[in-house]
Amino acid sequence: MITTNQTRRHWMRQCGMGFGGLALANLLTSPAAAESNAGAAATHFPGRCKQIIHVFLNGGVSQVDTFDPKPELTRWAGQMLPFDNLPTERKTGVALPSPFQFEKHGDSGIPVSDIFPRLAECVDEMTVVRSMYAELPSHEMSLMLMNTGDQRLVRPSLGSWLTWGMGSINENLPAFVALCPGGMPVGGAGNWRSAFLPGSCQGTRVDTSNPDPSRLIDFLQNKRISTAEQSRQFDFLQQLNAQHLAERPGEAAIESRIRSFELAFRMQTEASDAFDISKEPEHILKLYGDGPQNRQLLMARRLVERGVRFVQTWHGDLQPWDSHSNIREAHRKVASECDSGLAALIIDLKQRGMLDQTLILCTGEFGRTPSVEMGQDGSGASQGRDHNHWGFSLWMAGGGIRRGTIYGATDDFGFRAVENPVSLHDLHATILHLMGYDHQRLTYRYAGRDFRLTDVHGDVIHPIIES
Numbered sequence: 001m002i003t004t005n006q007t008r009r010h011w012m013r014q015c016g017m018g019f020g021g022l023a024l025a026n027l028l029t030s031p032a033a034a035e036s037n038a039g040a041a042a043t044h045f046p047g048r049c050k051q052i053i054h055v056f057l058n059g060g061v062s063q064v065d066t067f068d069p070k071p072e073l074t075r076w077a078g079q080m081l082p083f084d085n086l087p088t089e090r091k092t093g094v095a096l097p098s099p100f101q102f103e104k105h106g107d108s109g110i111p112v113s114d115i116f117p118r119l120a121e122c123v124d125e126m127t128v129v130r131s132m133y134a135e136l137p138s139h140e141m142s143l144m145l146m147n148t149g150d151q152r153l154v155r156p157s158l159g160s161w162l163t164w165g166m167g168s169i170n171e172n173l174p175a176f177v178a179l180c181p182g183g184m185p186v187g188g189a190g191n192w193r194s195a196f197l198p199g200s201c202q203g204t205r206v207d208t209s210n211p212d213p214s215r216l217i218d219f220l221q222n223k224r225i226s227t228a229e230q231s232r233q234f235d236f237l238q239q240l241n242a243q244h245l246a247e248r249p250g251e252a253a254i255e256s257r258i259r260s261f262e263l264a265f266r267m268q269t270e271a272s273d274a275f276d277i278s279k280e281p282e283h284i285l286k287l288y289g290d291g292p293q294n295r296q297l298l299m300a301r302r303l304v305e306r307g308v309r310f311v312q313t314w315h316g317d318l319q320p321w322d323s324h325s326n327i328r329e330a331h332r333k334v335a336s337e338c339d340s341g342l343a344a345l346i347i348d349l350k351q352r353g354m355l356d357q358t359l360i361l362c363t364g365e366f367g368r369t370p371s372v373e374m375g376q377d378g379s380g381a382s383q384g385r386d387h388n389h390w391g392f393s394l395w396m397a398g399g400g401i402r403r404g405t406i407y408g409a410t411d412d413f414g415f416r417a418v419e420n421p422v423s424l425h426d427l428h429a430t431i432l433h434l435m436g437y438d439h440q441r442l443t444y445r446y447a448g449r450d451f452r453l454t455d456v457h458g459d460v461i462h463p464i465i466e467s
Helices: 004-015 018-029 031-036 071-075 119-125 139-148 158-166 188-192 227-246 252-267 271-275 282-288 292-305 327-336 339-351 424-434
Strands: 051-056 092-095 102-105 110-113 126-132 176-179 204-206 310-314 358-363 367-373 385-388 392-397 405-407 417-419 444-446 449-451
Touching: 051 158, 051 292, 051 339, 102 119, 110 119, 119 126, 119 339, 126 417, 126 424, 139 188, 158 176, 158 310, 158 424, 176 188, 176 292, 271 292, 282 292, 282 339, 292 310, 292 339, 339 358, 358 424, 367 392
Parallel strands: 051 310, 051 358, 126 405, 176 204, 176 310
Antiparallel strands: 092 367, 102 110, 126 392, 358 392, 367 385, 444 449
């Protein structure tokens, strides 16, 4: 399937328009144009939401310690489960009950662990999917599957697909931003890659560990020359770039580089403001709370408020939620770092009238076993849990998602999804549907075939969509 934008680019290249063609291409595919054409021209049908904040609790959140309580684990504590433990990355042993207490909250009565006391107050805005499953108990592969729909091959990320299809509402900021304090998550930039889509669709990563907004993006401001001088310098550089491109028509990498220069130049005036949370009133700062996690969740709200299409927030480098030992202390610690910010994000978006058009998606890459993790030789017990791709939970709010809903279920011990199992392809199909796309029709022609985010899989989960 050839899209409208692909046809336009092909026509301009065939006509040999040089720099004029590049300017026209930028106009036709600019974020502002994409937004002004929202509806039938930009999407397959009117979408429920316009923007997404994907909160990635990387490392593997334990479903039986957060949103999927299992009383049977207490009854079977210290005993082998009444079936052979499912194969995971490491050896597992007897049933390990959750060390946390669950209570039902809100009018919906959704049970939430006591490690999320603030977030629990917002359950009436949430859908909790308890029947997710992945394919392998490997961080890198499951991260790739969650982000790109493929766990082995180089494929564009969800944020890149949406950027390519819809652009950004604000052409002075990237359409896709990845926020991560400290180092990189497992898999690095592959998690927000654009792959064969235009390079301008790749996520822009920002290290949010430094609270100084002027230092979040290196070299954003040129301190040696004035703005007027820089503008003249930039114009000259772009003329040279355009001449270089005209001699090499169709070079996507050069086009992407030119667009990245244009975006970087425009960002100087707006990026620093978007990341400067000190401009928020005191009651909003207090609502979100302190710490890198809460701070970057507030940044995410400021970014979508300014028109960024897709914001992904990572809990930190590598896999902070990877609790192979002492789950009591490990999960309570990481949950305390984001609980107030997650609740504040829902409350803040709702009071600003933005929640209905902004989808909040909160996931890990897989769950954790209900049985205790053992040493590799089968001895000892860590009081932690191994990776579990057979069944896990995630939650969503806003953006057309049904409120106060639980969907699907794992078995009596929380090991495997057994009721209404949901694959990552189903999740992606549902997200695209909320954004106004038929996942089977959002395709990109590459290497002789039409690619899509969901490959040849996926069904929209209609029961979790607000009627």
